Amino acid sequence: MSVSGEHAGRESMELHILDAAKRLFARNGFDKVSMRDLAHEVGITPAALYHHFPNKSNLQVMALRHAHESTPAAALNRLRSEDAGREERLHEFVLRLCERFHEDPEFLLLLERAMLHRDEELRDAFWHIILEKNFQGVEAMVERLVPGFDKHMLTTFLFSLVVHTCKTEPIRRKLPSYRPEHDDPAYIAGQIMKLLRTNLFAMDDTAP
Secondary structure (H helix, E strand, C coil): CCHHHHHHHHHHHHHHHHHHHHHHHHCCCCCCCCCCHCCCCCCHHHHHHHHCCCHHHHHHHHHHHHCCCCCCCCEEEHHCCCCCCCHHHHHHHHHHHHHHHHHCCHHHHHHHHHCCCCCCHHHHHHHHHHHHHHHHHHHHHHHHCCCCCCCCHHHHHHHHHHHHHHCCHHHCCCCCCCCHHHHHHHHHHHHHHHHHHHHHHCCCCCCC
């Protein structure tokens, strides 16, 4: 096999490992999945797994990065241009975030597990790889759209509304008031915007 072929084969195997790691870490938690479990899932020996990833901590961080970079709807870089109205731009962000978690529910589970994990290295990786740039980008957006509101708290509220609405989907389905459209990202985004329009934009009708 050529050097380029060996490199491609290695990359293919590493992607296969990262897909399995993302799946198992999301479903079972970081602590409950061993390197031996991952090797068995992939169909290789533990020694072969360590050949690609030197330790479990490294694999956890790389799985987070892989999950973030491979999620279908990369939300923030698809927002409307600056000339769109403030409600349009905020709605676009909320919709993209709803779509992201709907398309890849394992990604949402993985985020929650990393954010709440006792390992500081894993929490730091979650912040730097996934949240930092996105959070700061949304802060900048809401500061321009709703200058009279605390940008940090409003950004926190927005992420929390979407995350907890998506996370409670299995429970909400058991309620008598549940309807199928309650799982539709567009419907969820529309309802969140209705809530914001009623309470947020009414606060300052003169904001640009």
